[in-house]
Amino acid sequence: MDMQDAILSRRTIRKYQQKPISRDVLEQLIAAARLAPSASNLQPLAYLVIDDPAMLEPVFRLVRWAGYIAPHGNPRDGEKPVAYLVVLADTSIRASGFEHDAGAAIENISLLAWSLGIGSCWIGSVNRDELRSLYKIPDCYTIDSVIALGYSAEASVAEEEAGSIRYYKDEKQTLHVPKRKMSDICFINRIG
Numbered sequence: 001m002d003m004q005d006a007i008l009s010r011r012t013i014r015k016y017q018q019k020p021i022s023r024d025v026l027e028q029l030i031a032a033a034r035l036a037p038s039a040s041n042l043q044p045l046a047y048l049v050i051d052d053p054a055m056l057e058p059v060f061r062l063v064r065w066a067g068y069i070a071p072h073g074n075p076r077d078g079e080k081p082v083a084y085l086v087v088l089a090d091t092s093i094r095a096s097g098f099e100h101d102a103g104a105a106i107e108n109i110s111l112l113a114w115s116l117g118i119g120s121c122w123i124g125s126v127n128r129d130e131l132r133s134l135y136k137i138p139d140c141y142t143i144d145s146v147i148a149l150g151y152s153a154e155a156s157v158a159e160e161e162a163g164s165i166r167y168y169k170d171e172k173q174t175l176h177v178p179k180r181k182m183s184d185i186c187f188i189n190r191i192g
């Protein structure tokens with residue numbers, strides 16, 4: 001898959017095949033995050049890889065899925081993530097303002113994963129206190145996001161927004177993700 005295909009076809013995936021992702025591939029995803037742009041090149045981010053089968057369910061209980069269609073977007077048993085990446089920001093390196101770095105790193109991860117057939121869900125709705133105590137995450141790390149991963153087991157398509165940006169499922173359970181129209185967001189040489 002070339003880069004343009006990956007960017008245009010990548011969609012958030014919330015249902016996954018129950019096939020493990022190799023440790024080598026998980027490390028490739030972190031290696032892609034490592035090379036993302038970083039303000040002042042401070043590189044405050046670190047990553048906790050969770051692929052221990054015994055820990056997948058405890059982590060699953062700490063994240064929330066697809067708010068617009070809840071609970072219909074929740075992965076059910078047999079569809080749940082097979083790995084998680086917890087994106088951490090070391091506040092001793094950068095106390096605040098690391099979110100742009102996190103966005104760039106997470107997009108690198110999502111796109112590389114997608115090009116390998118792996119779906120991902122960037123999750124901001126996380127019970128951070130519980131996750132911190134589950135993994136004894138030191139106080140110097142802020143939990144920015146969690147990325148759920150697994151080989152894709154659902155279809156999701158982007159479409160032009162027509163009155164609402166709320167994603168929805170059709171009768172075949174395909175997810176439709178409205179994107180704002182180019183004419184509403186792209187201004188050339190003048191605004192409006």
Ligand SMILES: Cc1cc2nc3c(=O)[nH]c(=O)nc-3n(C[C@H](O)[C@H](O)[C@H](O)COP(=O)(O)O)c2cc1C
Pocket residue numbers: 010011012013014064065066067121122123124125126156167177
């Ligand atoms: C900062 C951020 C936080 C998100 N948090 C969640 C979340 O908590 N749960 C979830 O199911 N999806 C979450 N998403 C995924 C968005 O719902 C998804 O990106 C959006 O609907 C557009 O779909 P697309 O990624 O397929 O283009 C998040 C995305 C971003 C960028």
